[in-house]
Amino acid sequence: MPMTIKDIAQRSGYAVGTVSRVLNGHPDVSDAARERILAVVAETGFRPNDTARHLKQRGSREVAIIVKGAGNLLFARILEEAQRLLKADHRPAAVYYLDENDDEVEQALRVCRELKPLGFLFLGGNRDNFKRSFEHVTLPSVLVATRADTLGFPNLSSVSTDDVEGASQAVGCLLDAGHRQVGIIGGESCVAAPVMGCNTSQLRLMGCQQACTQRGVPFDPQRQSAIARYSMEGGYEATVTLLEQFPGLTAIFAMSDVMAIGAIRALHDRGIRVPQDVSVVGYDGIEQAGYCVPRLATVCQDWEQLARRGVEILLRQVEGGAAVHEIVPFRLSLGESVGRPKENTH
Amino acid sequence: MPMTIKDIAQRSGYAVGTVSRVLNGHPDVSDAARERILAVVAETGFRPNDTARHLKQRGSREVAIIVKGAGNLLFARILEEAQRLLKADHRPAAVYYLDENDDEVEQALRVCRELKPLGFLFLGGNRDNFKRSFEHVTLPSVLVATRADTLGFPNLSSVSTDDVEGASQAVGCLLDAGHRQVGIIGGESCVAAPVMGCNTSQLRLMGCQQACTQRGVPFDPQRQSAIARYSMEGGYEATVTLLEQFPGLTAIFAMSDVMAIGAIRALHDRGIRVPQDVSVVGYDGIEQAGYCVPRLATVCQDWEQLARRGVEILLRQVEGGAAVHEIVPFRLSLGESVGRPKENTH
DNA sequence: CTGAAAGCGCTTACAG
DNA sequence: CTGAAAGCGCTTACAG
Numbered sequence: 209m210p211m212t213i214k215d216i217a218q219r220s221g222y223a224v225g226t227v228s229r230v231l232n233g234h235p236d237v238s239d240a241a242r243e244r245i246l247a248v249v250a251e252t253g254f255r256p257n258d259t260a261r262h263l264k265q266r267g268s269r270e271v272a273i274i275v276k277g278a279g280n281l282l283f284a285r286i287l288e289e290a291q292r293l294l295k296a297d298h299r300p301a302a303v304y305y306l307d308e309n310d311d312e313v314e315q316a317l318r319v320c321r322e323l324k325p326l327g328f329l330f331l332g333g334n335r336d337n338f339k340r341s342f343e344h345v346t347l348p349s350v351l352v353a354t355r356a357d358t359l360g361f362p363n364l365s366s367v368s369t370d371d372v373e374g375a376s377q378a379v380g381c382l383l384d385a386g387h388r389q390v391g392i393i394g395g396e397s398c399v400a401a402p403v404m405g406c407n408t409s410q411l412r413l414m415g416c417q418q419a420c421t422q423r424g425v426p427f428d429p430q431r432q433s434a435i436a437r438y439s440m441e442g443g444y445e446a447t448v449t450l451l452e453q454f455p456g457l458t459a460i461f462a463m464s465d466v467m468a469i470g471a472i473r474a475l476h477d478r479g480i481r482v483p484q485d486v487s488v489v490g491y492d493g494i495e496q497a498g499y500c501v502p503r504l505a506t507v508c509q510d511w512e513q514l515a516r517r518g519v520e521i522l523l524r525q526v527e528g529g530a531a532v533h534e535i536v537p538f539r540l541s542l543g544e545s546v547g548r549p550k551e552n553t554h
Numbered sequence: 555m556p557m558t559i560k561d562i563a564q565r566s567g568y569a570v571g572t573v574s575r576v577l578n579g580h581p582d583v584s585d586a587a588r589e590r591i592l593a594v595v596a597e598t599g600f601r602p603n604d605t606a607r608h609l610k611q612r613g614s615r616e617v618a619i620i621v622k623g624a625g626n627l628l629f630a631r632i633l634e635e636a637q638r639l640l641k642a643d644h645r646p647a648a649v650y651y652l653d654e655n656d657d658e659v660e661q662a663l664r665v666c667r668e669l670k671p672l673g674f675l676f677l678g679g680n681r682d683n684f685k686r687s688f689e690h691v692t693l694p695s696v697l698v699a700t701r702a703d704t705l706g707f708p709n710l711s712s713v714s715t716d717d718v719e720g721a722s723q724a725v726g727c728l729l730d731a732g733h734r735q736v737g738i739i740g741g742e743s744c745v746a747a748p749v750m751g752c753n754t755s756q757l758r759l760m761g762c763q764q765a766c767t768q769r770g771v772p773f774d775p776q777r778q779s780a781i782a783r784y785s786m787e788g789g790y791e792a793t794v795t796l797l798e799q800f801p802g803l804t805a806i807f808a809m810s811d812v813m814a815i816g817a818i819r820a821l822h823d824r825g826i827r828v829p830q831d832v833s834v835v836g837y838d839g840i841e842q843a844g845y846c847v848p849r850l851a852t853v854c855q856d857w858e859q860l861a862r863r864g865v866e867i868l869l870r871q872v873e874g875g876a877a878v879h880e881i882v883p884f885r886l887s888l889g890e891s892v893g894r895p896k897e898n899t900h
Numbered sequence: 901c902t903g904a905a906a907g908c909g910c911t912t913a914c915a916g
Numbered sequence: 917c918t919g920a921a922a923g924c925g926c927t928t929a930c931a932g
Binding site for chain 4: 901902903904905906907908909910911912913914915916
């Protein structure tokens with residue numbers, strides 16, 4: 209039912225090839241033809257069918273950005289900045305938002321066939337998905353905010369924050385404030401990992417243990433940590449669990465800010481004040497952390513640099529450069545949710 | 555570079571037509587052919603090119619859902635429920651996430667050409683975009699969470715909350731608690747609209763005025779309201795402005811929960827306690843409202859019903875039904891952010 | 901049940 | 917500068 213390039217050819221009196229050429233800004237077209245055809249296009253409101261275009265084209269000049277988790281505020285920030293940088297470089301970008309649980313590599317494979325982009329920028333990603341099928345995506349790619357060095361794909365770079373060190377400093381600041389009973393809430397494998405691997409949660413757990421070890425403070429993951437889904441509700445529930453299984457806690461490290469927000473609410477609902485009774489530290493540095501009451505202490509990932517290095521590394525790889533794995537610095541923000549522990553009441 | 559159906563044909567020894575048929579679950583294929591072809595598909599990891607498929611197909615059986623604002627938490631909820639309902643009805647759905655400022659109708663036009671869906675579910679939308687180009691989308695459509703009755707398109711239904719009444723009750727609950735100096739923060743046209751039209755912000759402003767009029771309380775939009783972008787930061791800044799231009803205020807109605815969260819933080823930063831010194835009411839009922847400290851009083855939009863009626867109305871329209879415009883009830887949640895005004899200090 | 905062929909809307913050498 | 921033609925990866929009548 210919609211117009212096609214054929215209709216435009218007919219109405220303008222030119223051949224479809226010529227119409228295609230003016231639509232694509234090809235130079236070898238007479239002004240007369242260009243004018244006439246553009247006029248017809250304007251008056252009919254014709255829009256070319258992009259998918260047909262891509263079907264024929266050898267490959268596009270676009271960078272594909274795949275965002276894992278449409279509601280992830282950290283990724284939203286990184287995305288915005290990456291788009292700005294690409295635009296400034298006159299690089300078109302195509303953004304694909306995925307749900308938390310969608311398979312980003314499957315999506316990349318689809319985009320490979322259909323858009324044939326220059327390369328991929330993955331904002332977040334699941335190791336299992338990459339292991340399972342990334343070998344089939346042969347285009348230059350960069351995984352942002354998650355480590356990919358141990359994956360070992362020759363066309364996959366990564367730029368991320370040092371999760372071990374970030375978590376270590378987060379917990380460290382609690383210990384240094386005098387806390388000895390620190391509870392942890394975090395992702396699936398933060399408690400008893402079958403293999404101590406390199407999932408983000410596992411790395412952050414290692415950071416916790418490192419901070420404790422360095423200061424000679426004992427830490428028992430089984431007792432002192434609880435699993436939370438990546439949501440406020442998840443943080444709330446995990447905190448309730450944690451309070452039961454580890455009642456002496458005076459501080460909580462949440463592996464993401466959204467979980468931390470749920471944790472604060474759970475504490476508040478039990479009459480436990482933050483930070484007077486229990487301190488809380490989050491992770492990510494999303495905008496919302498700065499609007500909480502109390503303002504959330506958190507490990508701020510440097511979204512600006514994650515975006516910039518992600519784009520730079522990708523473009524270098526497109527020019528033939530090899531994959532690299534970069535770590536960008538983070539910043540610990542103390543906020544208002546950390547205090548000293550109350551006098552020991554034992 | 556990726557495999558095509560032709561490669562599969564070659565390797566399996568069958569013609570492309572037969573391959574296509576087994577890929578699409580067509581019944582008229584021998585078991586032998588099906589088995590052999592599926593085996594080749596499995597071992598090669600072949601995936602058909604969806605866009606080529608759609609190019610040829612007459613039209614798909616999918617419902618297209620266009621989400622305006624990838625980070626909008628209310629829409630995220632509605633989306634989840636709509637997907638669940640469609641799945642239960644064995645209706646495939648294709649979701650398109652857009653940025654806040656992208657043109658959702660342009661996107662629908664693109665999808666019209668490329669996917670040829672059964673119909674559209676718009677989660678949020680801008681009146682101007684619809685006015686400009688919706689006439690070209692001739693497929694059954696439902697606009698969810700925004701009114702479309704005054705737009706007058708014969709194929710565009712809507713299901714939304716009564717914005718006038720919602721805002722009226724929000725402000726009403728402040729007035730009934732004894733507040734007389736109520737400030738408003740909200741969208742672009744919430745202050746001095748050139749034409750008092752039917753933008754969401756304008757409708758909510760009308761609700762405020764109605765609540766005041768009913769109770770004989772004077773209300774001066776020029777002085778008592780400030781414009782805010784749809785974000786926490788926007789709410790924060792508008793609150794700062796409002797405090798200067800209307801220093802006597804004892805309560806604030808924010809036209810969205812995210813703005814309200816920014817408002818609470820702005821108040822807190824000035825040593826103004828919520829709700830002891832100033833009360834705050836939001837709008838939307840996003841999950842986050844229930845995790846704030848204090849829990850946010852807000853107008854809860856019924857996402858479950860918005861989703862359900864949206865889907866039902868769309869499917870009815872696909873069967874040939876006429877467009878309808880429905881209002882679903884909301885619920886005022888008092889939270890913890892509303893109190894009585896302090897004794898008058900004048 | 902299967903193959904050969906036309907065609908979806910576009911682009912792009914190839915002639916002229 | 918422009919047209920006619922081939923072809924991108926798939927589907928679908930049409931024969932057999």
